[in-house]
Amino acid sequence: MQQTISSPRQLSGQLRVPSDRSITVRGALLGSIAQGACRIEGYLDSDDTRAAIQIMRQLGVSIEQDQRALTVHGRGLRGLRPADAALHCDSSGTTMRLLAGLLAGQSFNSVLDGSAQLRKRPMRRISEPLNQMGARITDTQGGAPLHIAGAALRGIHYTLPVASAQVKSALLLAALYAEGDTMITEPVVTRDHTERLMAAMGAQVERRTSGDDGTGGVIHATPPAHGLHAVDLCVPADFSSAAFFLVAGCIHPQARLRLTGVGLNPTRTGLLDALEAMGAQVAVEARAVDAGGEPVGDLIASSSALRGITVSGERVARMIDEFPIFAVAATQAQGTTVVRDAEELRVKESNRIDGLVEELRKMGARIDATPDGFIVEGPTRLRSAVVDGRGDHRMAMALAVAALAADGRTVITGAECVSKTYPGFFDDLASLCPEAVS
Numbered sequence: 001m002q003q004t005i006s007s008p009r010q011l012s013g014q015l016r017v018p019s020d021r022s023i024t025v026r027g028a029l030l031g032s033i034a035q036g037a038c039r040i041e042g043y044l045d046s047d048d049t050r051a052a053i054q055i056m057r058q059l060g061v062s063i064e065q066d067q068r069a070l071t072v073h074g075r076g077l078r079g080l081r082p083a084d085a086a087l088h089c090d091s092s093g094t095t096m097r098l099l100a101g102l103l104a105g106q107s108f109n110s111v112l113d114g115s116a117q118l119r120k121r122p123m124r125r126i127s128e129p130l131n132q133m134g135a136r137i138t139d140t141q142g143g144a145p146l147h148i149a150g151a152a153l154r155g156i157h158y159t160l161p162v163a164s165a166q167v168k169s170a171l172l173l174a175a176l177y178a179e180g181d182t183m184i185t186e187p188v189v190t191r192d193h194t195e196r197l198m199a200a201m202g203a204q205v206e207r208r209t210s211g212d213d214g215t216g217g218v219i220h221a222t223p224p225a226h227g228l229h230a231v232d233l234c235v236p237a238d239f240s241s242a243a244f245f246l247v248a249g250c251i252h253p254q255a256r257l258r259l260t261g262v263g264l265n266p267t268r269t270g271l272l273d274a275l276e277a278m279g280a281q282v283a284v285e286a287r288a289v290d291a292g293g294e295p296v297g298d299l300i301a302s303s304s305a306l307r308g309i310t311v312s313g314e315r316v317a318r319m320i321d322e323f324p325i326f327a328v329a330a331t332q333a334q335g336t337t338v339v340r341d342a343e344e345l346r347v348k349e350s351n352r353i354d355g356l357v358e359e360l361r362k363m364g365a366r367i368d369a370t371p372d373g374f375i376v377e378g379p380t381r382l383r384s385a386v387v388d389g390r391g392d393h394r395m396a397m398a399l400a401v402a403a404l405a406a407d408g409r410t411v412i413t414g415a416e417c418v419s420k421t422y423p424g425f426f427d428d429l430a431s432l433c434p435e436a437v438s
Contacts, residue, residue: 003415005403008433010254031072036230048092082108101170104135105177155180165190188314236263249301270318308335324398330376339373350392384408393420
């Protein structure tokens with residue numbers, strides 16, 4: 001599929017982007033091992049979440065599904081049953097890594113597999129610490145398929161060598177089945193949806209900050225004496241999906257967009273902080289906290305005069321999924337923008353550093369790759385081009401936003417990859433500016 005995008009005269013309106021993928025997947029997994037029925041209102045229906053739901057059904061969980069909600073009938077910590085075949089995670093690294101922790105302490109064997117794209121992603125970063133807990137996981141040359149033999153687990157003290165919410169979450173899920181306490185030290189704070197939802201379900205999970213600057217910390221998890229109890233969730237709009245329209249509203253010369261009900265978990269909003277540091281005109285209204293402990297609010301983005309900044313250190317982990325769209329914002333900022341400490345971008349759905357450089361250069365951007373990030377000189381008047389989504393949903397959507405600020409008509413090939421997290425992205429863009437999408 002290819003999609004053609006051009007710059008509209010103005011960009012205005014209100015939008016509720018799709019619900020949070022991370023919370024939907026965690027709700028399906030944790031709801032499956034809780035006691036009772038968990039209703040997940042406003043869940044995200046996408047390739048990744050369908051994979052997680054199908055896998056839990058293969059493991060014996062009854063999940064009712066309609067357009068508004070999932071109802072997950074939890075089977076308790078020890079109620080899952082072995083699947084008849086390999087558990088296929090499609091292209092979802094979140095699903096595979098979290099499931100590895102969940103399945104490591106079961107009494108049966110499992111195989112986790114996925115797409116050719118997912119098989120290329122590093123899995124030893126979870127198999128090694130899980131095996132330290134007593135798990136018996138065999139990877140395939142460092143990746144999937146993962147062969148998991150159910151085993152008795154023990155708590156460990158583990159320091160994450162690389163900041164990763166997925167690795168942390170895998171260990172926290174395994175900790176539910178381990179004898180003794182588990183303590184996880186992370187160098188910088190990563191997204192904490194797992195901890196919040198586990199705590200809401202009655203697990204004993206506590207964070208202790210470390211360092212004078214409050215970054216990083218230790219997460220202390222104790223096996224629950226009486227299991228987890230079901231909770232009802234209302235999934236907020238995904239900040240990572242809102243990020244594309246947030247940047248679009250800032251870089252288009254005639255724009256004002258309101259994005260409603262967006263998840264504002266501070267471990268996810270590094271891009272918001274970065275945009276504010278660049279001088280973006282962004283306001284937050286209607287703040288609240290949902291039943292799962294997640295803060296939400298409305299974001300209002302208006303045309304802005306941006307300036308270049310440097311992003312490094314702890315902020316990187318809080319915006320790791322937003323660097324494709326951040327690079328687009330940087331092309332319209334006055335001066336130099338530098339990204340450091342983001343080598344993790346090389347092992348996402350695609351090599352996002354080299355991919356961003358190659359595709360944005362086609363549109364005239366002045367961007368150079370570095371080993372752990374990139375450097376952008378701006379502002380640049382972008383031009384139309386034929387660009388490639390590279391099988392990466394965030395790359396394709398970022399290129400679409402770049403096209404909103406470019407001369408002429410930009411063609412995005414491989415645009416169907418947006419279905420991974422935002423199947424209706426181009427429809428939503430057309431609802432705000434019909435003349436831009438063809």
